[in-house]
Amino acid sequence: MKSILLLTDFSKSATNAIHYAMHFFQAETCVFHIMNIHKAGTFISDDLMTSPSENIYESFTKAPKKKLNALVTDLKHTYNNPNHTFEISVDFDVFTDAVNQNIKANAIDFVVMGSNGITGASEIIFGSNTLNVIRQVMCKTLVIPKGYKFKPISNFLLPLQDNDAIKKKQLDVINDFTKHFNLKLHVLRVCNKNEVKQTVSSDQKKLSTFDCKYSVEEDVTFYQAVTAYLKSNSIDMTGLIVHDKSFIKRFFTESPTIELSKIIKSPLMIFHTRNN
Known part of the structure; x- marks a missing residue:
């Protein structure tokens, strides 16, 4: 069984890369770990007031977890692949630190993520997070250009x-x-x-x-x-x-x-x- 880490910020590029992975690993028995990463500083005080009964972590993760669960539901419905299972996670850390921790915890074989696909400086082409993963994450990483649709590979x-x-x-x-x-x-x-x-x-x-x-x-x-x-x-x-x-x-x-x-x-x- 392969362990695949799918990184998403819920953008079209990230979602497209995830769909590519569903096709690319179609014949494999896989557990897909779909992870959304945030910096805690991106949240404002209003997020903490949404539900006084929730702790801080629950308050921070409620919205992204809902999106991740909806994504998993869509993937299961679209591909209906009995060989594929899914796990979701939300992390608050330096982006590459969060990725490396997930790789170690789940014995990840491949990381899959999207790129911006825009010409210009390298950071603009890939996006800073993608470029940092390429540079700093020591795991096989599949980068899918924005809008690229899966086709048989030879x-x-x-x-x-x-x-x-x-x-x-x-x-x-x-x-x-x-x-x-x-x-x-x-x-x-x-x-x-x-x-x-x-x-x-x-x-x-x-x-x-x-x-x-x-x-x-x-x-x-x-x-x-x-x-x-x-x-x-x-x-x-x-x-x-x-x-x-x-x-x-x-x-x-x-x-x-x-x-x-x-x-x-x-x-x-x-x-x-x-x-x-």
């Missing part, structure tokens, strides 16, 4: 930068993911011309037992290489390996003239070098 792209000296354990996690969901793995290596021979030799040794399409791009930016590959190949999902908190920021801000929306028109699966 091809999965894993682009690798110069500094992506991937260990076998990380590749095994990615290979297990693509095999489990019956996806064709594409590996795109982007590297400097003077390092091609050594890098390709190392990659081919590590990938010798993998069923994948391997390609190399020399002396272009990582973003340019990925964008070009997506234009010339039918890719349904892109995977990114995050080595540190600054990676995503560097990736999406290396050139302000690039059409950032090209990358996020399809879902992103975020892997980390730790705890995957």
Whole structure:
């Protein structure tokens, strides 16, 4: 059984990502933990006066719990999947702290959340909460662009930068993911011309037992290489390996003239070098 954490602020983007997850994990036996996170400071004194008989926590959580229960009712009615069960929670904490606590408490396998899907700075594209989860939450995270509707997935792209000296354990996690969901793995290596021979030799040794399409791009930016590959190949999902908190920021801000929306028109699966 898989444990999936679905994050929602009740926006259209978050709800769309949850519906995507229902399709993506349709054949899996799953418990979906649907969580809404608030800062306690966002509530005003009137919230505490709604019912004098309730304690502070009950007063804070009453409205979001009602929305979460309505969402679960809708999901059960819409999908009627006997393999899916649901748990709801409301938390008041720093966003990523609340996510990490839930992951630990419920042995979460995947986090699923929506992005804003707007071109511009990286924080605007993803939303600050999504970007912080990508940077600071060491769990496989599926990011669904705003308005993206589920369609059958066949091809999965894993682009690798110069500094992506991937260990076998990380590749095994990615290979297990693509095999489990019956996806064709594409590996795109982007590297400097003077390092091609050594890098390709190392990659081919590590990938010798993998069923994948391997390609190399020399002396272009990582973003340019990925964008070009997506234009010339039918890719349904892109995977990114995050080595540190600054990676995503560097990736999406290396050139302000690039059409950032090209990358996020399809879902992103975020892997980390730790705890995957």
